[in-house]
Amino acid sequence: MWWRICPFNASGRQLSLSSVSGDTCLHLKCVFNFSNSAMERSLEQRYAIKFCMRLGKNATETFQMLQEAFKDDCISRSQSGKWHKAFKEGREEVADEPRSERPTTARTEENVDRVREVLRTDRRLSVQQIADTLHMPTFAVHGIVTEDLQMQLLDLIKNEPDFLNSVVTGDESWMFEYDSESKRQSCEWHTKSSPRPNKARMSKSRIKMMIIVFFNIRGILHCEFVPQGQTVSSAFYLSILLRRLKRRIASVRADIKYTVKLHHDNATSHTAFIITNFLARSNTPVIPHPPYSPDLAPCDFFLFPRLKREMKGKHWETVENIQHHVTTFLRGIPVEEFQGAFQAWHTRLRKCIDAEGMYFEKY
DSSP, X not given: OGGGSOOBOTTSOBOOGGGOOHHHHHHHHHHHHHHHHHHHHHHHHHHHHHHHHHTTOOHHHHHHHHHHHHGGGOOOHHHHHHHHHHHHTTOOOXXXXXXXXXXXXXXXXXXXXXXXXXXXXXXXXXXXXXXXXXXXXXXXXXXXXXXXXXXXXXXXXXXXXXXXXGEEEEEEEEEESOOOXXXXXXXXXXXXXXXXXXXXXXXXXXXXXXXXXXXXXXXXXXXXXXXXXXXXXXXXXXXXXXXXXXXXXXXXXXXXXXXXXXXXXXXXXXXXXXXXXXXXHTTOOBOOOOTTOGGGOHIIIIIHHHHHHHHTTOOOOSHHHHHHHHHXXXXXXXXXXXXXXXXXXXXXXXXXXXXXXXXXXXX
C-alpha cells in the first residue's frame, strides 16, 4: 500500500511516516498510479506486437505500427524487437516472468536438501524442471546443483560409468565444393638446393552445403543436409531435426530412447524458447556446454575436422557429389574412433577443470 512507503526529502534523508505531509502522500500516490498506468500501456503494446506477428508483420513493420498507434507512449525499438522475437519463437504469455522477491535467501540448507531429494528420485531432471517442481528461482537451483552439491558433468561420469553411452551430440557445418588444402596437407619434400615452390592463392568455392550431424559413442545417428536457401532457425531445428532425431534414436538405439541426453552448443537456434520448451516437455536433459568452447565439443574437435580433411584440395563439382561423398565417408568411420572421441571429451573436460580456467595449449 502506497502510504506504507517512507519517501525521501530533497537532501536524500528518509522521512518518517509522521513527517510525511499530505502533498507528499498525494505525490507518492500519483507516482504509483503512473507506474501502474505505464505497466498497463506496456502490456497493451505487447498484445499489439503479438497480433502483428500473427498477421505476418516483421519486427520493423510492427515497431512502425506501434509508433503510429501509441505516439510518445510507444516502447523502445529494442523492447519491441525482443517481444516480437519471443512471440515468433512460440511464447504465449505477455506478462513478465515471475521473479523471486528474496533471491539472497534461496540457497538455504533447507533448499539444498530439497534439491538433493529431487535429484535422488530422477537424476535426468534439468535445472528448469527442478525449479518448476520446487517453485524456486532457476539461478538458485543452478547454484545449488553446481556449487553446493557439486554435481558437474564429470561427477556424473564418475558416478555413472555408462553415462556417456546415452549422450547424443550434434552440430552443423558448411561443406564446400572446393576447399583449399591446409599448409600441412600441401607440404612437399625438397632438397636444400630445390627452388621454392610457387603456390597460387586459392579460395573456397561458392557452391556449398550445410550438413547437420548427430552421433553418439557408437556412431552416426542422424545426418541431414539443409535445403539450399534454408537457414537453421529454431523452427527448422525443432520441426525437422529434433523430432526426426527422436524417431531415429527410437529406431536404431532403442536401448537409450528413454535415457537419451542431448549435447549441442549455445547457438541461438539451439537455445531458443521453443527448443528448450520441447526438450523439457519430452523429458530430454541437455548437457551444458561452456560458451565459446569448441575444444569441448566432439563435433568441433573430432568429427568436422576429420571430415573436412578428406574434402580439402578436391573439386566435387556438384552438390550431389558433395552429399554422396560426405554420407559415404561418415558411414565409414569405425566405431572405435567415436569411442576414442568420447574418451577424449572426458579427458578435455578434466583438464579444463584441473587448470582452473588457466590457459594451456595441449590436451
